[in-house]
Amino acid sequence: MARKQDKSLRELLRVAPGRRVALDDELADSTPGIEERDVATALLELARQQLRELQYKLYADGRFGLLVVLQAMDAGGKDGTIRHVISAFNPQGCHVTGFKAPSAEELEHDFLWRIHQAAPRRGEVGVFNRSHYEDVLVVRVDNLVPRPVWSARYAQINDFERMLVANDIRVVKFMLHVSRKEQRKRLQERLKDPRKLWKFDPADLQKRKQWNAYRAAYEDALAKCSTRHAPWYVIPGDRKWYRNYAVARILVETLEDLPLRWPSAEVDPKKIVIR
């Protein structure tokens, strides 16, 4: 029964190609598909076990890779999602890459150059904490390149992701969507906790002032780059228990869709004698 309920989660949260999702407060605070926190927490634990099993088979099979893109506003929960969901994977075979402001060398290349280098190999899971989408988000909001340059990137991103998928690297993208109110609460928590205070970056306040410009940039990116081959999911993020559960379940179902199999053995076990 849980199964049937969960099955619809991908459909509930997937952005249909071309559809513009309004990233409003109501959506951030919603919990589509599940109401009870306790149930979600138990199902998260189950999903974590499934992820580990599925990853092991992905690795053994060796024909497919998985790329997971995480995007969010500041304090939107990217780190928490990695800690609570991605940590289920065996670290051997799962690489997390954080993309910060590009280095001087990276800026000399096209914007996908550093991204491509971090793409997962077959058999592995690659997780991007921020990604090439920053090149149509912060770059657009802060006018870091002219409009014709960033506006051409949506199609370039779609082409790039299509190529990955055609080469057996599945792509799944999560926008962790928090409300402005929730962001305020989390930034204030950082100010109060000496273990978190160092994470507080005054630049985050500047970005907070640009909330509406970021929201518009996100809504555009989701509408233009949620494709059949590389879907975007908008994950309501004000409730961490829901966010973790939803990301984990969608990852499970994405991996379950792959026709994974155990490789045939190189040897006939009956004929092997170990001395």
Place this chain on the structure above:
Amino acid sequence: MARKQDKSLRELLRVAPGRRVALDDELADSTPGIEERDVATALLELARQQLRELQYKLYADGRFGLLVVLQAMDAGGKDGTIRHVISAFNPQGCHVTGFKAPSAEELEHDFLWRIHQAAPRRGEVGVFNRSHYEDVLVVRVDNLVPRPVWSARYAQINDFERMLVANDIRVVKFMLHVSRKEQRKRLQERLKDPRKLWKFDPADLQKRKQWNAYRAAYEDALAKCSTRHAPWYVIPGDRKWYRNYAVARILVETLEDLPLRWPSAEVDPKKIVIR
């Protein structure tokens, strides 16, 4: 009290510089410093929590990195150690690199070239599943390069590791030591389990025949390359519970030795108003 007992584990298992450790069956089956499996299992859980805390502070501090080298005979427990110990780390900030036979491009470079590229950055933990030590192990046993070439590498390795440590990347090396009998048992398990059968490589049987040559090569590497700055630990590995506990404890103590501190905040939290 557990604390006092544990403190001595590093001293019990560290290879003193220049000392030749006999990698015999008795050592593989021993459990220095702890006798009860249940206690070790509980202490492993505690150590995993400590590792996560310490890694977070390592990341926040940003001045030090940690390189963990794992070496073992086939079926010696490298993968299991990653699954049970290394998985405690937040995947963001912990990268596992597996070194297989070098590619054509890698062979065109010196043997440390690919190793150096995978070195952890400050704030991060890097784990090597196999390492530059293969260049004085399989390379030596199979005569892949002339003796003068591999025999010069011990000093080159020591110089390289000294440079890393001088640049604030701490280096800790684990030789997971199993007995020949235990290896046989584990290889046979692979033959019986359809989920593991694909891992069975007939080449492992060839290497098993070269047991004594590998043992001598390991004993030399440990004697020549366990240094004050980059110690080797020989971890008795026949009992997986002991191996996991010992590796985790030694990692905790290695990180506890670092003078980690929370970075001072960029802001005065009292003066920040979030609107």
